[in-house]
Amino acid sequence: MVELGDRIDPDLNDAVRALDEALLRAPFPGYVEAIPSYRSLLVFFDPAVTTMAKVVPVVQERFATIDPACAPVSGVKEVLTVYDGEDLDEVAHLAKVSREEVVRLHSEREYRVYVVGFTPGFAYMGMTDDKLALPRRASPRTRVPRGSVAIAMGQTGIYPSDTPGGWHLLGRADPELLFDVRAEPPSRFAPGDRVRFLPVGSLPVAEGPPAGASEHKAVGDVVFEVEQGGLLTTVQDLGRPGYQRFGVPVAGAVDQSALIAANALVGNEENAAGLECTVDGPSLRCVRTTLVGLAGADLGAIVRRRDLGEWRPPASSSFLLRPGNVLSFSGRCTGARAYLSVAGGLDVEPVLGSRSTYLTAGFGGFEGRALRSGDRLRALPSASFLGAGQRRAEPRVEPVVLRIVWGPQDDYFTAGAKDKLVSEEFRVGTAADRMGYRLEGPTLSHRDAREIISDGNALGSIQVPPNGLPIVMLADRATTGGYPKIATVVSSDIGRLAQLMPGDSVRFQVLAATRH
Numbered sequence: 001m002v003e004l005g006d007r008i009d010p011d012l013n014d015a016v017r018a019l020d021e022a023l024l025r026a027p028f029p030g031y032v033e034a035i036p037s038y039r040s041l042l043v044f045f046d047p048a049v050t051t052m053a054k055v056v057p058v059v060q061e062r063f064a065t066i067d068p069a070c071a072p073v074s075g076v077k078e079v080l081t082v083y084d085g086e087d088l089d090e091v092a093h094l095a096k097v098s099r100e101e102v103v104r105l106h107s108e109r110e111y112r113v114y115v116v117g118f119t120p121g122f123a124y125m126g127m128t129d130d131k132l133a134l135p136r137r138a139s140p141r142t143r144v145p146r147g148s149v150a151i152a153m154g155q156t157g158i159y160p161s162d163t164p165g166g167w168h169l170l171g172r173a174d175p176e177l178l179f180d181v182r183a184e185p186p187s188r189f190a191p192g193d194r195v196r197f198l199p200v201g202s203l204p205v206a207e208g209p210p211a212g213a214s215e216h217k218a219v220g221d222v223v224f225e226v227e228q229g230g231l232l233t234t235v236q237d238l239g240r241p242g243y244q245r246f247g248v249p250v251a252g253a254v255d256q257s258a259l260i261a262a263n264a265l266v267g268n269e270e271n272a273a274g275l276e277c278t279v280d281g282p283s284l285r286c287v288r289t290t291l292v293g294l295a296g297a298d299l300g301a302i303v304r305r306r307d308l309g310e311w312r313p314p315a316s317s318s319f320l321l322r323p324g325n326v327l328s329f330s331g332r333c334t335g336a337r338a339y340l341s342v343a344g345g346l347d348v349e350p351v352l353g354s355r356s357t358y359l360t361a362g363f364g365g366f367e368g369r370a371l372r373s374g375d376r377l378r379a380l381p382s383a384s385f386l387g388a389g390q391r392r393a394e395p396r397v398e399p400v401v402l403r404i405v406w407g408p409q410d411d412y413f414t415a416g417a418k419d420k421l422v423s424e425e426f427r428v429g430t431a432a433d434r435m436g437y438r439l440e441g442p443t444l445s446h447r448d449a450r451e452i453i454s455d456g457n458a459l460g461s462i463q464v465p466p467n468g469l470p471i472v473m474l475a476d477r478a479t480t481g482g483y484p485k486i487a488t489v490v491s492s493d494i495g496r497l498a499q500l501m502p503g504d505s506v507r508f509q510v511l512a513a514t515r516h
Contacts, residue, residue: 035456042456085169117480121179140166147175220347235365240354255495258296265293272345281329297335344382399505443468460489
């Protein structure tokens with residue numbers, strides 16, 4: 001994390017973008033991607049190629065040579081907007097102006113895109129007129145319709161997808177123009193863009209297929225018919241790095257080591273797409289003979305065979321399924337997420353370079369959603385002739401100990417808070433999903449500020465909101481966030497966390513790390 005200041009300021013944002021552009025033009029060996037924000041640049045690199053000790057001087061050298069005035073500048077992008085939002089009257093009341101004046105104040109300004117984050121294609125634009133600089137709504141909505149034009153905290157933005165949100169709704173724009181997985185880049189807006197909202201009476205009628213409509217031509221044969229989808233079963237691979245700057249999380253398997261193990265059991269490449277089965281697995285009827293592998297949690301797999309009766313495959317094993325066999329799961333024994341691989345890998349359309357499902361925005365995987373009854377799954381052709389195999393499952397230790405490194409904002413917390421994090425025990429709360437695990441236990445005290453100017457979120461970041469209870473960010477996390485991050489769980493321990501259930505215990509152990 002390269003922090004260049006602590007304020008929302010166009011000049012500071014220009015410096016961030018200039019540094020980002022310098023790294024994009026001439027990436028160092030091992031560079032993966034970066035997330036530019038208002039005041040900082042989160043840089044990802046491959047530790048198998050380079051080290052922090054080598055990366056830091058390169059970034060410092062690039063920063064010393066940048067000219068913020070040369071940051072890329074776009075033309076003004078106009079957004080047709082119907083100002084009929086359900087909060088328009090309330091905003092007018094709070095701002096002590098008329099509805100018409102709210103529309104004028106919002107639409108007469110030219111806005112600057114500072115960050116793209118929260119969800120794919122969501123651009124944080126600023127700044128609004130001071131009269132419209134309202135705080136978030138006291139009670140956030142559980143669903144904000146896609147295309148909604150909204151304001152909060154002196155900023156404005158457009159929701160590209162249906163999501164919860166606490167901003168005030170002024171109107172609506174065409175959501176199809178905001179984010180398109182088939183476009184390059186997929187987001188209409190990028191940091192540094194200039195934007196104006198043009199009031200109109202109605203929006204143009206969309207022509208042609210919606211953004212992201214599938215044109216995938218399957219090449220594999222159907223291997224499974226889904227009888228029951230299970231609690232939450234999704235197609236996942238190792239994710240889609242490279243698009244976090246557009247608000248697209250890497251996603252992919254939460255327990256990557258388990259997916260890699262399942263793929264190894266059937267001779268697949270480690271990134272082949274398989275099924276992530278959460279707590280209560282699916283029921284799958286086999287259509288053609290295929291080799292499958294299971295790894296991760298033991299959810300009580302059972303194979304029902306008309307001729308030979310029921311058989312329970314060993315944990316972490318591969319085995320053949322024949323037409324008519326039904327693979328189902330009788331109930332969780334250990335862990336939370338099992339991974340089912342199929343020889344060749346599942347054949348679903350790659351979206352932004354990955355077959356993984358991103359549920360929040362509804363793309364990738366099988367039609368962007370969890371499996372349900374009636375779905376038919378295809379597998380890519382495979383030359384693998386591996387027979388049944390088995391791997392030893394790692395013994396589970398209670399409580400799970402996760403290794404961490406401090407930062408990037410550990411200086412926002414008291415010494416007592418840091419001591420509690422590494423000396424006391426926490427429990428997984430009921431709000432635990434692919435986006436993150438909320439933990440219960442001792443509260444961690446902030447020094448003063450309980451929120452920060454939003455910056456990039458890394459996998460394993462431990463955010464601490466004002467209530468003092470930590471949240472560990474996982475595969476589907478928002479790419480940016482506004483809570484200070486006291487520490488970060490090392491990547492290789494994320495899978496162990498992903499296998500925990502609500503009520504399970506966890507401790508943290510700090511690793512020595514050099515700060516620059």
